[in-house]
Amino acid sequence: MAIFHWLVIQGGVPVKEVLSYRRCLRPGSDDKCGWCGIHVESIDHLFLHCSWSHHIWSALFNWWNVSWIIPSSMLEFSSDWINGMGIKAANFWSLIGPVTIWAIWLARNELVFNGVYSCWAATVSRIKLKVFNGSLTRKSVRVINFICGAFNLGV
C-alpha cells in the first residue's frame, strides 16, 4: 500500500488520463470517471475530487474528528498531512491514508473491469475494518490492554 501511495503521488497509476497520454487507449475511447461519468479519470479526480471519493474522505475525517479542505492534488494532500497538520493528522495519514487510497483503487478496478459498483459507505466500512485490523498489530494492542487493565477486565 505504501508503494502504491508513492505511485499515486508520482502520477504513475494507470488511470484513463495516464493511459490516454501514453497512447494506451484508442483515440475516442471513454476516458471519463466510472463513478460520476462527467470528469476525465485523472489521478487527482479519482482519488480526491470525485464525489464518490470525497464522500469516503469526509466520512473518515469525521470519524477522526478532523476538519479538512479538499486539496488541489494528491501530492499536496499527502505532503500537507505528513508535514504540517499535527500529530493527530499525521497518525490519521499514516494509518488511514494508504489504506483508503488502495481501497479506492480496488473499487475503481471492480467497476472498470467487472462492472461492479461499490457503495462508498461500504468502502468506508471496509477501510475502518482494515485499519483496525492493521493497527491491532501495533499500537492498539497496548491501548486495549490499558483499557482492560483500567477496568480490571481480562483479555
Ligand SMILES: [Zn+2]
Ligand atoms: Zn468522478
